[in-house]
Amino acid sequence: MQKLVVRGYALSIDGFSSAAGQSLENPFGTGGLALMEWAFKTRTMRSMFGQEGGSTGIDDEFLAKATENIGASILGRNMFGPVRGPWVGDEWRGWWGNNPPYHTPVFVVTSHPRAALVMEGGTTFNFVNDGIESALRQAFAAAQGKDVRLGGGATLIRQYLRAGLVDELHLVLTHKLLGSGQRIFEGTDNIADDYECVETTGSETVTHIRLVKKPRT
Amino acid sequence: MQKLVVRGYALSIDGFSSAAGQSLENPFGTGGLALMEWAFKTRTMRSMFGQEGGSTGIDDEFLAKATENIGASILGRNMFGPVRGPWVGDEWRGWWGNNPPYHTPVFVVTSHPRAALVMEGGTTFNFVNDGIESALRQAFAAAQGKDVRLGGGATLIRQYLRAGLVDELHLVLTHKLLGSGQRIFEGTDNIADDYECVETTGSETVTHIRLVKKPRT
Numbered sequence: 110m111q112k113l114v115v116r117g118y119a120l121s122i123d124g125f126s127s128a129a130g131q132s133l134e135n136p137f138g139t140g141g142l143a144l145m146e147w148a149f150k151t152r153t154m155r156s157m158f159g160q161e162g163g164s165t166g167i168d169d170e171f172l173a174k175a176t177e178n179i180g181a182s183i184l185g186r187n188m189f190g191p192v193r194g195p196w197v198g199d200e201w202r203g204w205w206g207n208n209p210p211y212h213t214p215v216f217v218v219t220s221h222p223r224a225a226l227v228m229e230g231g232t233t234f235n236f237v238n239d240g241i242e243s244a245l246r247q248a249f250a251a252a253q254g255k256d257v258r259l260g261g262g263a264t265l266i267r268q269y270l271r272a273g274l275v276d277e278l279h280l281v282l283t284h285k286l287l288g289s290g291q292r293i294f295e296g297t298d299n300i301a302d303d304y305e306c307v308e309t310t311g312s313e314t315v316t317h318i319r320l321v322k323k324p325r326t
Numbered sequence: 327m328q329k330l331v332v333r334g335y336a337l338s339i340d341g342f343s344s345a346a347g348q349s350l351e352n353p354f355g356t357g358g359l360a361l362m363e364w365a366f367k368t369r370t371m372r373s374m375f376g377q378e379g380g381s382t383g384i385d386d387e388f389l390a391k392a393t394e395n396i397g398a399s400i401l402g403r404n405m406f407g408p409v410r411g412p413w414v415g416d417e418w419r420g421w422w423g424n425n426p427p428y429h430t431p432v433f434v435v436t437s438h439p440r441a442a443l444v445m446e447g448g449t450t451f452n453f454v455n456d457g458i459e460s461a462l463r464q465a466f467a468a469a470q471g472k473d474v475r476l477g478g479g480a481t482l483i484r485q486y487l488r489a490g491l492v493d494e495l496h497l498v499l500t501h502k503l504l505g506s507g508q509r510i511f512e513g514t515d516n517i518a519d520d521y522e523c524v525e526t527t528g529s530e531t532v533t534h535i536r537l538v539k540k541p542r543t
Contacts (some may be wrong), residue, residue: 122497122523122535123511124341140518163363280339282499282533284526288518294340301357301505306339309501311528316499 111249112256112276113183115266116175118293119144119281119315125290126263133191136204143285147314148172157210167312171279180252182211183244185265186219189234196223196236203234214251216244218265241268263291270297275322278304282316328466329473329493332483333392335510336459336498336532342507343480350408353421360502364531365389374427384529388496397469399428400461402482403436406451413440413453420451431468433435433461435482458485480508487514492539495521499533 120126121144137144148154152163153172163169166173190201196219203209212231223236235251237244248257259269269275270293294300300320308319337343338361345355354361357498365371369380370389407418413436420426429448440453452468454461465474476486486492487510511517517537525536 122537123514123517124509268379284523284535286518286521286537289514292341297340298505300340301503304503306501306503309528309533311526311533316526316528316533318501320339320503 111252113245113248113259113269113274114179114256114276115259115261115278115280117123117148117172117279117281118162118188118261118266119147119283120293121283121287121290123286123288124292124294125287126261126266126293128272128287128290131187131191134227136191138287138290141290142288144283146285147281147283147312150314161323167310167317168314171281171310171317173258175279178255180255181213181248182258182260183241183248183265184213184217184260185262186217187264188260189217189219189260195215195221199226200224202228208232214248215260216248216251218244226296241265241272241274245269245274263293266293267295267297270300273299273303273322278318278320278323280318280320282318284315327472328469328471330462330476330486330491331396331473331493332476332478332495332497334365334389334480334496334498335483336364336500337510338500338502338504338507340503340505341509341511342504343406343478343483343510345504345507348404348408353408355504355507357503357515358507361500361504363502364498364500367412367531384527384534385438385531388527392475392496396430396475397471397472398431398433399475399477400433400435400458400465401477402479403434405477405479406434406436406482412438416443417442419443419445425449431465432477433465433468435461446481447534458491460483462486480510483510484512484514487511488516490516490520490539494539496539497535497537499535501532511536 115185128141130139147168150164151172154168155163161312192201208230209228209232214233216235216237219236222238304320307321310317345358347356367381368386368389370386371378409418425447426445427448431450433452433454436453439455443451521537524538527534
């Protein structure tokens with residue numbers, strides 16, 4: 110059974126996963142990149158960007174598992190880039206350079222149509238403009254039996270949570286405060302009944318929290 | 327220097343500290359009492375209610391420290407009781423019976439005047455109807471050099487946070503999901519600049535988080 114999973118998704122103590130003020134310079138909003146400090150310290154994340162060294166241990170193990178058995182990803186438009194409104198040509202090709210760290214089909218949920226974008230290293234960005242359920246169907250098909258990772262941002266995760274479509278979440282509670290921004294838990298009243306916390310593991314820098322959808326009774 | 331402190335204040339993973347639907351039967355709202363399960367397991371909490379046994383260890387140590395050097399408390403009206411609107415006589419005397427676990431002066435912030443209520447065991451409930459700063463001044467005076475504990479609820483903590491009046495917070499991240507309810511972090515944009523996380527300690531049941539106000543520069 111294929112699953113839709115959120116993995117390695119960082120939150121601030123006050124519950125935000127990105128700050129206000131996203132721009133080309135600040136993909137996570139003003140000050141929001143602080144939520145990723147724990148990840149940039151790990152060997153797994155550093156090697157994703159061609160860098161040597163980095164920590165091993167709890168954080169690194171969770172990050173290494175985050176890409177396990179993932180056959181496709183779904184992203185919100187704002188996670189793909191800071192551009193708003195209709196796409197203008199193929200100028201914006203994501204935050205990640207020519208060889209993005211996905212290496213699978215990626216489905217970007219957007220209101221505006223755009224032709225697929227084939228990148229190096231196995232990543233193809235497909236643009237889906239007929240809703241989150243269509244994106245999930247297409248991603249499951251493309252994943253060929255593997256799971257689909259819902260990468261974010263917060264707005265998109267919220268939508269999938271409200272629709273009860275997320276099977277597992279691995280959240281990373283950082284020790285940062287953002288003050289304002291986007292929350293994944295808002296208008297998600299259903300999660301108290303639908304999910305349970307099956308693990309919390311503290312490292313030196315963060316707390317890893319795993320939520321799993323309860324079996325339907 | 328006297329401090330205003332929040333201690334042992336439990337949050338759900340989705341960021342709520344009480345659920346909707348507070349009533350006489352459900353002081354924390356429907357399902358909200360789950361946030362206190364960790365506390366009711368400890369020796370310190372059990373002994374506060376005259377019960378024997380209970381766990382020692384991390385959670386118990388934090389709870390024991392929660393009342394250290396506290397000379398007065400401040401509560402919001404909804405934390406004092408489920409009654410709304412003007413007070414009718416002295417019928418409602420708090421959730422805690424004749425001998426409440428405060429044993430100090432307590433200042434209840436309310437819109438409606440009421441005469442002080444002297445309970446057994448050293449607790450006096452004083453009703454303050456001219457705002458949070460007045461309540462804090464009165465509590466500091468009554469605490470005679472000791473610190474003042476801000477007990478909650480969420481609405482009141484939020485007000486004190488927005489006003490920059492809280493010196494330290496010890497929050498307890500439980501492994502529960504509430505789905506909806508009251509948050510302490512909402513419209514508290516200032517906290518990212520004003521506070522820093524100085525400790526997170528995981529126990530088997532919860533994660534303890536300490537936030538401290540940065541020194542003014």
